Amino acid sequence: MTSTKKAARVPRSYLFVPASRPERIGKAIAAGADAVIVDLEDAVAPDAKATARDGLTAPWQPLQAQADAAGVALLLRVNGADTAYFADDLDFCAMQHVQAIVLPKADAVSLAALRKTLPDIPCHALLESAAGFADLHEVARAPGVTRLLFGSIDLMFDLDVADDDLPLHAFRSALVMHSRAAGLPAPVDGVCTAIGDAQALAADTARGRRFGFGAKLVIHPNQIEGVHAGLAPSAEELAWATRVVEQAAASNGAAIAVDGKMVDRPVLDRAQRIVAAAETARMR
Secondary structure (H helix, E strand, O other), X not given: OOOOOOOOOOOOEEEEEEOOOHHHHHHXXXXXXXXXXXXXXXXXXXXXXXXXXXXXXXXXXXXXXXXXXXXOEEEEEOXXXXXXXXXXXXXXXXXXXXXXXXXXXXXXHHHHHHHHHOOOOOEEEEEOOHHHHHOHHHHHOOOOXXXXXXXXXXXXXXXXXXXXXXXXHHHHHHHHHHXXXXXXXXXXXOOOOOOOOHHXXXXXXXXXXXXXXXXXXXXXXXXXXXXXXXHOOOHHHXXXXXXXXXXXXXXXXXXXXXXXXXXXXXXXXXXXXXXXXXXXXXXX
């Protein structure tokens, strides 16, 4: 099967689909998310992993072609490096020319294990353990790591905390800071488990955006639209940013004030990013 691949874009939404349900993957690609994660880890029972992986062999290339044509990133979440399934998962990736993977429980040790077998495959590193965050500086700068993902639920379990808000704020800021310092796109926030609760999703997405996240993991297609809306600049933000950009362009380099506040280079840069983000959202 041949396809025309659309230009790559930085995803705002990553939709999970079980690897054991290959008939759903095509539907997931067409659901409107910017990226689809085919999940061999949490979504597949231990005694079904080999069957699920084998069931992807025939459809993987046609599904990749479908994703390429739609401009949707297609990723495979493999099992952890400390499991008996890891080696077979990586063999599958090599044979099927998987374009990108999600590495669960990412830390320095698991990345080294991945690179030993697949040195060149692009990797989204899923940070969801204390060990991973202890290695965050190294993980963010590791060769082939293209984005950091926040596994908030697993991290809560690892840290033995029951609240996904304040106790995890330091980890959210750390992901944003290390992504920026390593030259990576803004990180991907964890899932909102309240399927069907638009208000909970909106609050969850808004919190992530305030912290500096640029995307979100989603577990149901009905969450995609809310995530995209929540990550887009608000009408008020866009109006402010447009005023700043337009007045700066008309000033011929002179200092300006907008809404009674001085506009310096960082303020102008932020306004330009907001205008660019709004334009990108309109083009999708």
